[in-house]
Amino acid sequence: RSLIQTIGRAARNVSGEVHMYADRITDSMKQAIDETDRRRAKQIAFNEEHGIDPKPLRKKIADILDQVYREADDTESVEIGGSGRNSSRGRRAQGEPGRAVSTGVFEGRDTATMPRAELADLIKDLTAQMMAAARDLQFELAARIRDEVADLKKELRGMDAAGLK
Template identity: 40%
Template sequence: KEGFLRSETSLIQTIGRAARNSEARVVLYADHITGSMERAMAETARRRARQEAHNKEFGFEPITVISGVKDVLEGVTSKAAQGLLPKGRDPNRRGRSSTLPGMEEAGADYIGKGHNLTRVIDSLEKEMREAAANLEFELAARLRDEVKKLRDTEIGLGIEAVLPPAD
């Protein structure tokens, strides 16, 4: 049967994804070989021959890239460090409140004399990154949720950041 994920293009993409591993094998299960499968296998063979010729000409030895968990985490934490955080709702949007029910209460513990919401958020973000670096993902997720709740509260209450963001 041919269709959405069985089309020539989809099969080529799937087979190509497996080709990122130097020892990869692709197994296609079917009652009979469809036209899409035949064309995808032919295209894959053509590309493989071309790549092998290129590798031989320039002396390349294909290897599989192996990324550790910490390498993946560094990419995630660097986005947070660059300030690519979720944005709050636009209070100017018609018919929508800038605060959700309970948001004022969420930050009530941190607002008042001697408290700086920005400082608390920065501290929690630091703890979150440390937890993720130590592979304590459940703790990191809870801290992430708390930071989001506080950021939403900060936006909803119209609190201006007092301190510049931490590095």
């Protein structure tokens, strides 16, 4: 089963190949090869039937960075008022300066009961971490942080709409 999963992962790449090294082909290798051939034939038939020509996904680094910068701009546009505006000044994110830290910043904390100012500070801190991750070309980390920030902004906007502080 793990052979099939590994081979399947490689098959997702348009030019993906799997090289197996062994003295002999075992039963599990034979089953994995047969299953891969069966799935490939099924996929090719589907593609031909629907006129699909598989092409690799090419996403430019500039496109990814653009998404990160848009999210950072949105953070600035979120009305961050009250004591939360200056309370994070002079405070550094944990970890090496200018480097991204783990996304588990608010794990275990109940953001639903968090005061507005604290939530705003958390959004600012996570946005800084997202930018640092993007600068370090850690795009998966930046994307995870971006998603967390978007959820927190939604919560913050909900608090504003409800008139909560």
